[in-house]
Amino acid sequence: MIIVLDVEQAEVDLHAGALRCPHCSAVLRPWSSASARQIRQLDGSHRLVRPRRARCxxxxxxxxxxxxWCLPRRADAAEVIGAALVAKARGQGYxxxxxxxxxPVSTVRHWLRGVRGDQVEWLRRQGVQRTFxxxxxxxxxxxxQATALGDALCALAAAVLAWRRRFARPVQAWTLIGVFTAGRLLSPP
Structure with a gap:
């Protein structure tokens, strides 16, 4: 899986032969599309996504x-899960x-369990590295911050600010964090 910031640019790059295989570095070629799915947004609406597939x-x-803006194997957008993480870092319960x-309570509880221990430290390192x-x-x-999760989110927020300063493009924070974490906001590195 390759996390892309700009879907349209990724499509152009794919057709131009500019994308490389993460395994062997050979050129990726257009192949088809993955299954379409609905992703829940923070405002409660749904957004249809049908990711492009490529073959090495x-x-x-x-x-x-x-x-x-969406995370692998998740039905909610990165901004939804991010809002839950911010609330948890501020001391709210699931x-x-x-x-x-x-x-659902079980869904939120599962998200919050996905960002403990080594995962929180890994997120913090990703934020610090990108900011650096x-x-x-x-x-x-x-x-x-008061919690390790708060420290990780603060480091990721600094990386977002640094990216926006450098590239002067209005990209949503959780979309950039999705890029910085390679879509692994919740799953172990």
Missing amino acids: SGCRATQVLMPA RSIARELGR ELDQDLLVDLTV
């Missing part, structure tokens, strides 16, 4: 070009978060 000209492996987001690559000065301004 070398090893023949297939890849799905997943838009960064029941109240589920109520606010209009999601884009604007090292922002690392000085990181403040220690």
Whole structure:
């Protein structure tokens, strides 16, 4: 799976032979599309996504070009799950978060269990690394948060700010975080 920031540009790059296989570095070629699915948005609406598939000209492996605003194997957009993580970092419990987001309690509880221990530290490292690559000065301004999840989200927010400063493009924060984490916001690295 390859997480892409701009689906239209990824399509252009795919047809131009500019995308490479993550396994063998051979050229990826258009192949078909993955199954269409509905992704729930923060406002309660649904957005249809049908990710492009590509096949490697070398090893023949297939890849799905997943838009960064949605996460692999999740029915909710990154911004929905991100809102739950922010609420948890602020001290809310999973029941109240589920109520606010209009999601099942079990779903929210599962999301929050997916960001504990090593996963939280991995998220923090991704944020620090991206911030360091884009604007090292922002690392000085990181403040220690009350929780490890808060620290991780603060580092990711700094990376978003650094990216926006450098590229001056209006991209949603959770979409960028989807790129920074390669779609692994909840799953183990």
